[in-house]
Amino acid sequence: MRWSITRPLAALASLAALASPSHAEYILQSNSLNACQENSGFTASLFKVVFTPKNHTANVDIVAVSSVQGNVVFDVAISAYGYQFIKRTVDPCKVGLAGLCPMTAGKIPLNFNLNVGEDAVKQIPSIAYTFPDLDAKVRVFINRTDGSEAGQSVACVEADISNGKTVDLLGVKWATAIVAGLALVSSAIVSGLGHQNAAAHVAANALSLFGYFQAQAMLGLTGVHLPPVVMAWTQDFQWSMGIIRIGFMQDIFTWYQRATGGTPSTIFDSLTTVSVQVEKRAVNLSLGLAKRSLAMMPRSISEPMSAIMKRDLIKRGNIQTSSGSYIVYGIQRVAFRAGIESTNLFMTGLIFFCLLVLFTSAAVAAFKGFLETAVKKKWMPSDRFLEFRNGWLTVLKGILFRLTLIGFPQMTILCLWEFTQKDSAAEVVLAVFFLFGMVITLGWAAYKVIMIARRSILMHNNPAYILFSDPQALNKWGFLYVQFRASAYYFIVPVLGYALVKAMFIAFAQDKGTVQAVGFLILEAGALIAASVLRPWMDKKTNSFNIAICALNFINSIFLMIFTEVFNQPPLVTGVVGVILWITNAVFALILLLMLIVSTIFVFFRENPDGRYQIMADDRTSFMKSQTHLAQTTELDALAATARGDKGGFKGGLDLDDDAESITSDSLRHQTEHLVVPSNGSVTGFSSQPRAPASPSMPLFPADGPRSPPRFNERPASPFGASNYGPAFRAQNNSSPWQRGAGYDH
Template sequence: MAPSIRSLLTASLFALAPFASASRELTSTSLATCQENSQFSASLFDIALTPGNGSLTFAINGVSTITGYVLLNIQVRAYGLSVYNGQIDPCEDAALKGLCPMQEGPIQLPPSVVTIPSGALSGVPGIAYTVPNLDASFQIKFNDTATGQNVACVEASLSNGKTVDQKAVAWVLAVTSGLALVASAITSGLGHSNTAAHVAANALGLFGYFQAQAFIGMTDIALPPIVEAWTQNFQWSMGIIRIGFIQNIATWYQRSTGGTPSEILSNLDDYSVSVQKRDLGPASAYTLGKRALQRIGGPVMKRASSDNPAGSSNNPIIVSGIKRVGFIAGIEPTNIFLTGYIFFLIFVVAVVLGVILFKLICEGLVKAGRLKNNKFQDFRNGWTTVLKGIMYRIVLIGFPQMVVLCFWEFIQRDSGAEIVLAVFTVFTMIGILGWASSKVIRLARRSIAMHKNPAYILYSDPVALNKWGFLYVHFKATAYYFIVPVLIYVLFKGIFVAFAQGSGVAQAIGFVVIEAVFLIGVSILTPYMDKKTNAFNISISVINFISAIFMLFFSNVFGQPQIVNGVMGVVFFVYNAAFSTVLLILVLIASFYALFSKNPDTRYQPMRDDRGSFIKSQSELTTELDALGATARGEPKHGFYGNKGARIEEDDSSLSGSDTAKNHMTTTTSYTGAGTYYPAEDQGGRHNPPSPYYQSPARQPGSADGSRAASMTRGGYRNQTASPSPWQRGAGYD
């Protein structure tokens, strides 16, 4: 089995050849003890292993309780495989005279160079110096010369300076997501509702996948280095972005509200900070588990003093979970919550200003005669309603981010004011989305009661569509409720990330269960608007579930050999990178087509729920039939945006929510539930005589397919022998 695993690893690593470089050097800046009761520990440890000239450069500050002469046994491991074993006698090397003999007390070794025997590093494979995010360790065991007993063990994670954590990648991902959302908004404003719904659905699915990747990086699991670096590319979606003045604001706010900022990043010259990686042996598990006060990712962090910034011992600080993500991004642990919170507020303000600016630009262009008066007319007439809907969309997009950060702040407790912000924000967002979801469900049920189809009210009222449509337009009409399972899914994942920071195994198991349930749900219900959108989102759920399985292995719950995690880490990166590329290409194609095609709706099939026949625009009511349709829906003369009275989407005692619509429904027509309309009874209980205008006209000349207009009467009503009403299609009646 070992040869096959080694071959798989080699093949996977060579797939990463584009990241390769001619530089050949392995370095480390942190050291951790790797055995119980180790008699040597280091607060500062810098090494550089250069095979080209056979040198080992190092600088160490540590504390020793060893007395006497020792031999240093050095082992280098890559992806769980031993690639070098050697022994050094400190008494035979001038650079190590400070360790010959060893004595109790502080040990400071200035930058020194030790010569490695020629050919000793020939066993290190070339890919170790070129593949990004090398999963390798450098271990030193101190053996007493007289007794041969192992008295201390320290180890460091090695790096070759290559990484898949690239700012350019993060920028591409962020810009693509933003472009898709903007394309959806512009397309919707131009009246291409079908295209806008598809682009928005893909954009939300893509952004949700990005946040799912960020969640993995935030878990308290000892991830392989390449997985850790890959998921770091997505932390911008959680607001984990370092900007200097924002860090200053966060630190100032914390101090001014009674908190005590951490000073880890400002003291890196005085002590080592070790980023938690997978356990490299039984001793490592002990070290990471027992150092509660020093383990930044754990439930307790002892404040570092000016004399000893690492706390009460000289052991390095181990960062994991959310604090690992912040440390890699260059953010102090006590600033992580406020950094994410500030970026969320910046996003909200930027979107609001953008909408207002776009409104002003449109009006200016119309007055200048450079924009047709009917362009973006619905937006210009009801831009405040559109803005409300956009604000709800922002809450939905920022929900995963704020759930994790706010709930985590309950444990972190950076300051009293920040806890208040966290409580207010997360429960307000839960309340807003919960109320909005219940609103959609009430509207859909009212529509079913009135029209035997949930799509009618959900899509016929422009105000309801613009305000609440973000919750249901990407689902088919009969799956209007599916936003509730989606919100519960995100909420539970966020809770596991935030509250289980001390237990990677619990987080891994929780993710597997949650992803499995959600995958089964979307696969059986297929709730999205069409086959392509279902395939798009189901594939994302499949990848998320597979990633959860990988997390279970990374948590070492099965006790598998070390090389298994190394191989799986590389595979995790490869399949997620490939899948992300495919998603980006699909979303970019859809976005550009929506923006630059003259009629982008031709690219998409009409929805089976026939929502297009219900979506009516103020600017589109230009024909007699459209006007009659508007009257039947109870729309006012100047459209919904100009109506100061009640609307369909408002909660009141009437079925329609509009006195005009109610009177029209009760005095003009009655619906039989079979796709046929008759004149309603008059006040005396008698049927009004049918008008000759209600008879079905002949098929219109030039209409090969028998359009809807040809099948309707001049009064806007269907013949009794007509095909089932489009109000019923897609709702289980056809």
């Protein structure tokens, strides 16, 4: 059976590009012809081939540039997932390909339809039309058959094939975004209803899930060679980095860049005349091809072009070859797949983060107004959401801090990357402002949490006391520590450092995929070890949830290292590992989503959501007010409110930002003014009888049973958990109820 050039073309397109459910008709297509040899004498600025098996026709639209002259033969190899299953030699003279027998130098425009024989169509397996993001390609070596270079390869081209089917689906993006968003909103509502324990669990799991989505997106932002299915899968989570395309906004960003002295890229405006190679091989080879293509030009042209390319093309990642086609990789690859010009990517992420902050602030203010109206109209009891209504500004500050924490990985990557791009002077200024603003804000917040916790340890031998008993501290700074156990309040510092270093690897090493992979491997290994050894989250279930995420992120970093091909593994191994990564993460993400959905539903349909969760070991619920314990007002409730200094459901008038660290209630602050704290930590020098720090949700006596009444000459226990009787007395009379369960008795 004679082999025509249409057979490898059709087989290539069918085996390499896999599935998009939007097409009702089977197709196989390729949109770029990539050079696979350093000194390739045949390239194409435009390459579009669409094969329709239904009518056995392939439409070919090519604008090729050739520097090869003479008779040649084509060595055609077709592979799927790195496994080569077809290899043929095609003589263009025997199959009657005009312009290729003999091959002539110059520009060769071709636009025609090819009839593909029935026998060739039957060789294409049906799975090639349906399997998503199939990693298949056809590679053609052009070999000379005459002259002194007979038998030598003078050119190599490679085409990736797609059938339009992909795992990069709009439905997946919406589903993941809605579930994560609703979980965060639900935790806020449940917290407002007074179920602090349940709200903390839902919020912690939602934040961890969101962080996992961002970790998936970061894989796609690396400059490492990624198999098609991995590129498509990671694209599903780029919304978590603010990479969302809206047409009119892109026009605004382009105008803004021009107005501030920048030069926007125009890849999408030239797609009808040039091809874009979505880089999957080592980036250094592409850079080398682009540089060597300039060497073929006259010196008077190549030198200024080289400077332009170095300044505008290589820096921007939009490398343009001598044939006119573009090569995108890393962050630019993600932007291109999202339909965003690479020069608009920074502004896209920045504006969506700002819109999230603005819309959230407006929603909180509107909710506050609705609640006040509902109370005045007597649509709901006056004590519902009382703490939120009286201290909603402090709650809003805490929500904005939480949004800053969520957007920190996104904005650090985009801002640091903008420093390498310099799209315009104004955008660089914005990058500086947002990067340092967020770093300083979160750094200051982490510092305040540490200072509050240390003060609480000094006064009460327990960091949980002030961190969770003070409503203003909890509402404003709680976003940094509620997901951790009280004794691990400091863990937010390594979390922020981890995110910042990871962003540096992504932004500054775009053309060094191996460096990025090694950095990811070290960071994820450190994160997994820290999570497994320290187990800093609030309880066993939350620790298991987060350790599982850290473990999968570490596995993904190993896969990323394999994709760099530093191990020189067979291409088949790389292709199979890509499929394994997709399947593993898809199953894992589905399990996490279902767990979060179920836990959130239970919170709303259980009469006592807090009862579903085990009391946390740090005894934080003993210090927090819970609506489930405030069903009836008793004298003990009034005593507890007086001890905390609460007024009307919210304790106002505190200055948590004061350098004097006045972080407790007014009554406790007044008492501590007369304290003398010796080096051994004991508290002496009370000027008045201390008030009992009782809480409606906390027993008046330690949990190990009632103690015998004190004798007349025995001083009452200090409300701060400190004792004046030394270690011996403490050992004889049990540890302080405030200290027990805070991580010190482990």
